Every structure is written in C-alpha cells, then in structure tokens.
Amino acid sequence: MAQDNTSPAQEESVRTMSRRRPAYNPGDRRDPFKNLLGGRDIQKSTTAEGIPQINIDDIFLVGIVKARGKLTAIINDKEGFPYYINAGDKFADGFVHVIEDRKVIFRKTHERGVPLRRAKDITKEIIL
Secondary structure, eight states: OOOOOOOHHHHHHHHHHHTSOOOOOOTTSOOTTSOTTTTOOOOSOOSOSSOTTSOGGGOEEEEEEEETTEEEEEEEOTTOOEEEEOTTOEETTEEEEEEOSSEEEEEEEEETTEEEEEEEEEEEEOOO
C-alpha cells in the first residue's frame, strides 16, 4: 500500500488555496458584479403619472366606476387596450379635467405637439 507523505501543514495550505476568492479583472468593461446604484437609493417616483403617449382624440370611454367615493374612468386606446384614469392624469395633448357620473371632461392643451393659446375642453359621454 502507498503511504500518504503529506504533513498537516501542507494539507492546510492546500485547503487554504482552494478557498481563495477568484480575482476578476474587468479591463475596459463594466464589472458585472458591481452594484450599479453605487449605494444610492432608488427614488420612489420612477414612473410618469398618467398615460402621456395617448392623444385625447384616440380615447374611447368604456365606463365610470365609483369606489370609496372616488370616480375612476375606464378608457380604451385606439388598439382597444384598457386603462383606468383619474382626474389630473396626463396625456400627450392634455389631461383629465373632471370625471362625472356619466361623462369625462378632458382639457386639451396641445395640438400636434404645439401648445394651444387657449385650452379646449373635450367631453366624452357614456351613451346607453
């Protein structure tokens, strides 16, 4: 039988070498293991309010619901995708001015990206 000729000190050095952390040299590249925020906190408000990519003319009013005393309108864009909107929500060319029981009044402030001298109110009603 063969004898093991390694001393306890040599065994310890072998174990220590196998536990070392591997080194990473990113060169000119970004280190994929580094925190991108760098210790900074994420701001709570990271999304824009409302639906800024939709024009008021492309909105179809589907319904209005009342929950906890607050009115919320349900609309569809021109592709038929539904959204829930509240008073004050912004769009590409204006915002929601008032939501009533059977209608929503939008205030149009831009026309094709150009600010209007005088804002126009556009009313969309639920027709039974």
